[in-house]
Amino acid sequence: MTSTSTLVDWQTAAQIARRVGRPGPVASRAELDDLVEGLRTAAQDAVPHVLRVTRMRPADADVERERDSSGRFTRRVRVEHADLGDVRVVDRATWARANTTSMAALTDPVLAGLDPAARPVESSNARLAAAAEVGGLLALLSSKVLGQFDPYGPGRPTLLLVAPNVLAAERAMQLDPQDFRLWVCLHEQTHALQFAAAPWLAGHLADRMGALLRDVTASSVALSHAPLRDKVALVGRTLLDAVRGDLTTPVDQVLGPDQKEQLAEITAVMALLEGHADVMMDAVGRRVVPSVRTIRSRFEKRRDGEGAPRVDVVLRRVLGMDAKIAQYRDGAAFVRAVEEKVGRDGLNAVWAEPGNLPSAREISDPRAWVRRVHS
Structure with a gap:
């Protein structure tokens, strides 16, 4: 991603974010395994609740016809099969790298289409300087974000759950882990449904x-x-x-x-x-x-x-x-x-x-x- 059609060396930005980002909280292997599995389960469990409470459905959702109490046919989303995208439980560095990919997908085509006279300087030094700014910013933000729905990455839309930040937040606020993880996923899966609907x-x-x-x-x-x-x-x-x-x-x-x-x-x-x-x-x-x-x-x-x-x-x-x-x-x-x-x-x-x-x-x-x- 370092061609002259880009203003940021995105690969370097991701590397900088990984190197200067703060480490996550210390936890045992058993705690980490429980955290990852708990977030995956919460993301799956959140979907039917989000469909019910929002009264929304994905545009391409499977539906089935059923009779209501008056005998008329109605349409109902088959919530167990509603597909809102992929789910990834990630660390801070992986979150930052995913964001450089999405940022590149959004910005590079726009900048490539600009008149050459309207473009900033595209030297290697300029791209590296921009990478340092972006990488530093992502490093700071990588310790704050609990989850993010990303419709702009490669492949399918993806929900990113930043495991160390969820763990740090539930510890700092002394919250019930199962409740908090589901609560976070309810928010993020609502975003997923917004884009699907x-x-x-x-x-x-x-x-x-x-x-x-x-x-x-x-x-x-x-x-x-x-x-x-x-x-x-x-x-x-x-x-x-x-x-x-x-x-x-x-x-x-x-x-x-x-x-x-x-x-x-x-x-x-x-x-x-x-x-x-x-x-x-x-x-x-x-x-x-x-x-x-x-x-x-x-x-x-x-x-x-x-x-x-x-x-x-x-x-x-x-x-x-x-x-x-x-x-x-x-x-x-x-x-x-x-x-x-x-x-x-x-x-x-x-x-x-x-x-x-x-x-x-x-x-x-x-x-x-x-x-x-x-x-």
Whole structure:
């Protein structure tokens, strides 16, 4: 993956992430075997619960006809055969490597199609420098992510469960391991179902991100030729915003008005995806996850950085993790408000076509989405 049509030496980025990433928690072989098997079982067990609570089904799901109490035929998803993609239980380095593959699949075709004059410098040194930045970022994030549904990797869509992070989290929050592992998988399998129920979604997001990437690349080329003082000022503003608590990241500082609007629309879709999964993972109730309320309470405190060193709080802001957490909460508020107005089946209209996705304005004004889609 080091041809001149790429801006990042992706193989080197994965190697850097593996070398500089923090090791996972210490555990015995028996504990690790139990962890891996427990996550695989939880991922499988989560599927029927997610299908039931969301009232969604994969677009290509097997269905069967059955008679209801009035004698009419109805269609029901055969939940035991619903295929939401592959499941892999991985370590931190493998998660990082999988993300370099997906990032390459999303970015390289876009960059290869740019006019040569609009491309940044593609020297070997430039690609290696970019690899160091990407690898370092992935190394930091690799200790934070519990699970990730990846629709952009090679082959089938895949759910990645990062075993050492799940183990570290359940230990730190003193949670019931079986409950917590299922709870995590309920969230991630909801993501899998979102993409399975709306097979156009992955392509839609890729197109939107590709368009933004083309614009941002042009801005980045201009920044690369800017005086050193301008580059230093960019980094300084980002750090200052992070310390103050503003939800900005370095890329926010180089976006123009049109690019910020594009990013806001992408962010709205991501807020929907994350908020929907957050609501559904709790909606299964205590009969499925007996300690769900305890898990949610302690997990929210962990998200808020309770007890974390100040440097970790600043780092979260620089990396944009606080903005990501805001997505979860904004999206969850949207989902709950829509359900209050039109119910869960009414909410599911959002997966029917791209035009039904909420706009950035509608995420904060769910009634506007209801009026537009259900008028």
